[in-house]
Amino acid sequence: MGRRILILGPPGAGKGTQAELLCTALGIPHVSTGVMLRDHVARGTDLGLRARAIMDAGDLVSDDIVVAMVEERLAAADAVCGFLLDGFPRTRPQAEALDAAIGADTLDAIVAVSVPDEELIARALARGRSDDTRETIENRLAVYRRDTEPLIAYYRDSGRTVLDVDGVGAIDDVLARIVRVLAA
Numbered sequence: 686m687g688r689r690i691l692i693l694g695p696p697g698a699g700k701g702t703q704a705e706l707l708c709t710a711l712g713i714p715h716v717s718t719g720v721m722l723r724d725h726v727a728r729g730t731d732l733g734l735r736a737r738a739i740m741d742a743g744d745l746v747s748d749d750i751v752v753a754m755v756e757e758r759l760a761a762a763d764a765v766c767g768f769l770l771d772g773f774p775r776t777r778p779q780a781e782a783l784d785a786a787i788g789a790d791t792l793d794a795i796v797a798v799s800v801p802d803e804e805l806i807a808r809a810l811a812r813g814r815s816d817d818t819r820e821t822i823e824n825r826l827a828v829y830r831r832d833t834e835p836l837i838a839y840y841r842d843s844g845r846t847v848l849d850v851d852g853v854g855a856i857d858d859v860l861a862r863i864v865r866v867l868a869a
């Protein structure tokens with residue numbers, strides 16, 4: 686099973702939860718731009734102060750900022766043998782920057798978790814994060830469909846396999862599905 690993994694999916698699909706479990710199981714670092722950005726907000730850094738309103742609205746932080754953050758993170762020693770990217774890339778320029786940074790053939794697996802919109806909205810409202818108002822959730826979903834979902838075609842068009850996983854069901858069941866497609 687490859688250890689350079691990218692997980693794609695709409696907000697509320699359970700990517701973060703699955704990513705944590707997979708990283709623990711595989712012994713690889715969880716590289717989540719959402720976690721990194723929330724950490725900046727919590728620490729009140731310049732970047733956090735700038736990112737907060739954007740995140741609260743469900744919009745995307747600029748490509749330059751997140752690309753620089755991920756490049757720095759992937760250069761760290763613990764990412765040499767593998768990593769799981771969660772929440773990045775979210776736009777075509779981010780995907781191209783990632784390919785340029787690590788090489789287009791470097792990812793071992795790209796997993797796309799799918800969940801229907803109604804279920805995503807219900808889950809996000811139950812989660813109660815500060816950026817989880819209905820308006821923000823609907824905007825995050827629209828941004829996902831517009832900017833991020835096309836990355837599935839971007840990867841397929843460049844000859845890479847995207848592994849589809851049904852994200853509806855119990856956490857353990859979804860995890861088992863992901864492990865199955867990764868092992869196949």
Ligand code: AMP
Pocket residue numbers: 696718719720722739740741743744745746747748751771772773774775779825
């Ligand atoms: P997440 O935890 O992945 O849902 O991310 C929370 C918020 O952080 C998103 O709604 C965006 O505002 C911002 N964010 C996270 N990752 C990215 C990214 N790759 N590009 C731009 N903005 C991001």
